[in-house]
Amino acid sequence: MPESGTAPGLYVRLRQAAPFPLDVELACAPGELVALFGPSGSGKTSVLRAIAGLHLPPDALVRCGNATWTDTAAGHVTPPQRRSVGMVFQDYALFPHMSVREQMLAAMNGLARETREARVARLVAATHLGEFVDRRPGTLSGGQQQRAAIARALARDPAVLLLDEPFASVDRPLRDALHREFLALRHELRVPIVLVTHDFDDVTRLASHVVMLERGAVVASGSVGAVTASNRLPGVSEWREPAVALDGAVAAHDEARKLTTLAMPGAELFVPRLDAPVGAGVRVSIAAREVILATRRPVELSIHNVLAARVAGVEPALQTGSALVRLVAGEMPLLAVVTADAVEKMRLGAGIEVFALIKAMSIDTF
Amino acid sequence: MDWTSLVLSLELGVATVAILLPAAFLLARVLAFRRFRGSPVVEALVALPLVLPPTVVGFYLLQAFGAHGAFGRAVAGLIGHPLAFSFEGLVLASVLINVPFAVQPIQNALAAIPANVRDAARLSGMNTWQLVRRIELPLAWPGFATAFVLAFAHTLGEFGVVLMVGGSIPGETRTIAIAIYDRVQAFDEHGAGVMALVLLCLSLVALALTNVFARRSLRRA
Numbered sequence: 001m002p003e004s005g006t007a008p009g010l011y012v013r014l015r016q017a018a019p020f021p022l023d024v025e026l027a028c029a030p031g032e033l034v035a036l037f038g039p040s041g042s043g044k045t046s047v048l049r050a051i052a053g054l055h056l057p058p059d060a061l062v063r064c065g066n067a068t069w070t071d072t073a074a075g076h077v078t079p080p081q082r083r084s085v086g087m088v089f090q091d092y093a094l095f096p097h098m099s100v101r102e103q104m105l106a107a108m109n110g111l112a113r114e115t116r117e118a119r120v121a122r123l124v125a126a127t128h129l130g131e132f133v134d135r136r137p138g139t140l141s142g143g144q145q146q147r148a149a150i151a152r153a154l155a156r157d158p159a160v161l162l163l164d165e166p167f168a169s170v171d172r173p174l175r176d177a178l179h180r181e182f183l184a185l186r187h188e189l190r191v192p193i194v195l196v197t198h199d200f201d202d203v204t205r206l207a208s209h210v211v212m213l214e215r216g217a218v219v220a221s222g223s224v225g226a227v228t229a230s231n232r233l234p235g236v237s238e239w240r241e242p243a244v245a246l247d248g249a250v251a252a253h254d255e256a257r258k259l260t261t262l263a264m265p266g267a268e269l270f271v272p273r274l275d276a277p278v279g280a281g282v283r284v285s286i287a288a289r290e291v292i293l294a295t296r297r298p299v300e301l302s303i304h305n306v307l308a309a310r311v312a313g314v315e316p317a318l319q320t321g322s323a324l325v326r327l328v329a330g331e332m333p334l335l336a337v338v339t340a341d342a343v344e345k346m347r348l349g350a351g352i353e354v355f356a357l358i359k360a361m362s363i364d365t366f
Numbered sequence: 367m368d369w370t371s372l373v374l375s376l377e378l379g380v381a382t383v384a385i386l387l388p389a390a391f392l393l394a395r396v397l398a399f400r401r402f403r404g405s406p407v408v409e410a411l412v413a414l415p416l417v418l419p420p421t422v423v424g425f426y427l428l429q430a431f432g433a434h435g436a437f438g439r440a441v442a443g444l445i446g447h448p449l450a451f452s453f454e455g456l457v458l459a460s461v462l463i464n465v466p467f468a469v470q471p472i473q474n475a476l477a478a479i480p481a482n483v484r485d486a487a488r489l490s491g492m493n494t495w496q497l498v499r500r501i502e503l504p505l506a507w508p509g510f511a512t513a514f515v516l517a518f519a520h521t522l523g524e525f526g527v528v529l530m531v532g533g534s535i536p537g538e539t540r541t542i543a544i545a546i547y548d549r550v551q552a553f554d555e556h557g558a559g560v561m562a563l564v565l566l567c568l569s570l571v572a573l574a575l576t577n578v579f580a581r582r583s584l585r586r587a
Contacts (some may be wrong), residue, residue: 009554054485080488087489093482106500107490156491 010064010160010192016057022046022216028160028192028209034205035224036196038213039235044196045090047213048162051194052087053080065157086153088165089282090165092145093139099276100124100148101133107155123151126185143174150185163195167202179205183366187281202237204228204245205366212236214269228285229333231324242288242324242335250280259304259360266330270304270360288324290362291336294355295346303356309334314348316340323348329356367560370537371545376461378453379521383514384462384499389461390468395502397469398476399484412470416464424530427459431531456532456539460521467516475509476502508580515576519569522573 009029014024022043026035036044049055051062053069055078062070094147095103101252107152108116124133127147137145146166153161166182167175183206186193195207204209210227212220212234220227228245232239251263253273260274262282269284276282291315297306309329316323323343327334334356338348348354377578395410431449432438432524449455479502487501503510525543532539534548542561549558 035538052489054488063482079484081491081493083489085489087486089486091480091482093480093486095483095487095501103490106487106492109491109496152486152490 001248008063008065010020010051010194011049011061012051012063013045013061014057015059016216019103020046020216022057024211024213024216024218026180026194026211026218026221028191028194030192031208032208033186033193035199035210036213037203037210037236038198040198041215042213043214043216043362044198045164046216047162048087048194048196049110051160052085052162053083055293067159068119069308071309078310084156084159085301086158086160087162087165088146088153088154088166090168092149094145094148094152096137099134099136100129100140100151103137103148103152104155105154119155119157121162126152126188130183142170143178146170147181154189159191160192161189163193165196165198167197167199174298179366182206183283198241204243205283206294208247224309224332229326229335231288231335242287242337243285244331244333244335245283245285248282248284250276250278250282254277262365264330265332267307267332269358269363271363271365272360274365285366286334287356287362287364288335288337291327291334292357293325293336293338293342293346293348294357301357302359303357304360305331305356305363307334307356307358309356310317311348311350311352311353311354313350314343327354327356360364367557367562367564368540368542368545371542372376372561372564374453374537374540375542376524378456379518381457382464382521383455383517386461386464386468386517387472387510387513390465390472391510393465394469394472394476395498395511398473401547404529406480411465414468420463420524423463424459424527427455427462427527427531429456429530450531451533451539453532453538456528458543459527459531460524462490463524463527464517464520467520468513470563471509471512471516472506473509475506478543479505511576511579515572519572 007041009027011027013021014027020037020043023045024043026034035141036047039042046055046213050057050060050070056070057089059073060070060072064084067078068075068076069083085254094254095106098106104120104123105116108119122132127150129144129147132140132144137148140148150166172179186206195202195241197203209223210221214234220232224245227233228243231242235242246264248262248264248269251261251268253260258269260272262269262271262284271284274282307329312328314323314325321340322337323340323357325336325338325343325348327336336356342348346354393412397405399482427436428450430437433442433448436450445454448456484501487497492500522541523543525547528539528541529546534540534544540548542565546558546561549561
C-alpha cells in the first residue's frame with residue numbers, strides 16, 4: 001500500500017469491443033516499470049495511447065497520482081497536452097525542424113528560462129547527448145535519436161513515462177548499450193514507467209512487472225521474477241528457454257578473486273566482478289539449462305555457486321525426454337532442466353533437498 | 367504598356383492570397399487531419415473550380431452578385447455598390463476560383479506531417495495554437511509557398527471569370543490579362559506583346575523563387 005500523502009502511481013482500466021477488443025487493467029507504482037508484452041496487434045500500443053489520452057476507449061479509467069485523466073463513467077477526459085505524460089514513440093517522432101535542445105525546450109513551455117536551461121543540461125548529461133545537442137534529428141544515428149526522444153519525454157518532468165518499443169529499431173549491440181544506459185537512468189526516475197515491447201529480453205532486463213496481452217486481453221501478469229519462475233507464459237514459453245529473472249543487490253566485491261557477491265532473497269550468488277557500487281540493485285537471469293543438480297554437496301569443483309535448495313515440483317516434458325525442476329533456494333525461485341533419466345536416478349520430487357550448482361559465468365547480470 | 371492594369375492585377379493577386387491563404391489553411395487542416403462523414407463532398411467542392419469552365423463559374427457568381435439575390439443585395443448594402451463589375455467582386459471571385467490551388471498544396475503538406483509528430487507535440491504540452499505555430503506551419507511551409515505562387519500566378523492570368531464578373535473597367539476591373547486581350551482586339555500587337563512578356567517574366571521569377579525557398583527549407587528539415 002502506498003504511504004499516505006504519496007502519489008499512488010498509475011491505475012488504468014480499459015474496455016472496448018470495437019474496432020478490436022480490449023480488456024486491460026494495470027497498476028504501476030512510482031519507480032516500477034511495467035512491461036506491456038505481447039505480439040503485434042495485441043493492443044499494447046492502444047493501451048499506451050489511452051494512458052496518454054490519444055485514444056479513448058468507450059469504457060476507460062486512467063488515474064495518475066491524485067489526478068484523474070480519463071473517467072468515461074463520469075464523462076471526464078483530460079486532453080493529452082494537459083496530462084503530465086512523457087512519451088517515447090516507436091519511431092521517436094522527433095520534430096524534424098528542431099535541434100535536440102529546441103525539442104527539449106519546446107516540451108518545457110511555461111517554465112522559467114533558468115529552470116529550462118538547467119534541466120536541458122542535466123538531461124543532456126544523463127543521455128550522453130552533449131555533442132549532438134545542437135543537431136537536428138535527420139543528422140543523428142538511430143541510437144542518438146532514441147536518446148533525444150527520451151530526453152524530450154523527460155524534459156517536462158512527467159508524472160508518468162510511456163515507452164513504445166523504444167529498442168525495436170536498433171540492432172542488437174546498440175540495443176544492449178541502450179538497455180544499460182536506460183537502466184542507469186531508470187533508477188533516478190521516481191515515476192511509474194510503462195514499456196510496450198514484443199521482445200522478451202526487454203522484459204527480462206528492464207521491467208519490474210509484466211502484463212502479457214493477447215488479442216487485447218491480459219493472459220498473465222505479475223512481477224518479472226514470479227512470472228519468469230512460473231514459466232507459464234502464453235506465447236513465450238513455447239520458444240523461450242526457461243530462465244528466471246531475479247532482483248538482487250551488490251553485497252561485496254572480492255578484488256583478488258575478481259568476483260562480486262550478490263545478496264539475493266535468502267541466498268547469495270557469486271558472479272564475475274561487476275562494475276557497480278555496493279548496494280546497487282542488480283537484475284540477474286539464470287537459464288534453467290545452466291543449473292546442475294546434485295543430491296550431495298560436491299567438493300573440488302570450479303563452480304562458485306552451490307546453493308542448498310528444495311524441489312518444489314517436477315514437470316516432465318514427454319517429447320524431449322527432459323524435465324523442468326522447480327526449486328527454491330532460500331526464498332529464491334530457480335528452474336533447472338535435467339533429463340528424465342536424471343529425475344529417475346536422483347529420485348527428484350517435491351520436497352527433496354538438493355544442491356543447485358551454477359557457474360558464476362552462467363549468470364547474466366543487467 | 368498598361369501600367370494601371372498591371373498594378374491592378376498585382377493588387378488583386380495580393381488581396382486574393384491575403385484572404386485565401388489563412389482560410390485555405392483552416393480548411394486544409396480539417397481535411398488533412400479529420401475524417402468526417404461529409405469530407406468527400408467538401409473535397410469535391412474544393413476541387414470543383416479546377417474542372418468547371420471559367421464562364422460557368424463566372425455566370426453563377428454574376429447571378430449571386432446580382433441585385434435580385436439576397437447575397438448580392440446584402441453585400442451591396444454593406445459596401446455601397448453592387449459587387450458585379452467592381453474590384454471587391456473581382457477579389458471575391460478570385461478567392462473562390464483559387465480555392466483548389468491554395469487548399470490542395472497546403473493539405474498535402476499537412477498530411478505529410480507524421481501523426482506521431484503531432485501526437486508528440488501534444489504530449490510536449492502544446493495547445494492547438496502552439497501546435498500550429500511551432501510544428502504545423504514550419505513543417506508545411508513548402509506547401510504554403512506553392513499555394514502562394516499558384517494562387518498568385520493564377521490570379522494574374524485568370525481571364526474568363528474576370529471578364530464575366532468584372533468586365534473591363536480601367537483601374538477597377540481591367541486586369542493585365544484583360545488588357546492583353548483588349549490590345550489584341552485593337553490590333554496593337556506590340557502593346558499586347560510587351561504585357562505578355564512582363565507577365566511571362568513575373569511568372570518565371572515567382573516560380574524560381576518558390577523552388578529556391580522550398581529546396582532551402584527541405585535542406586533545413
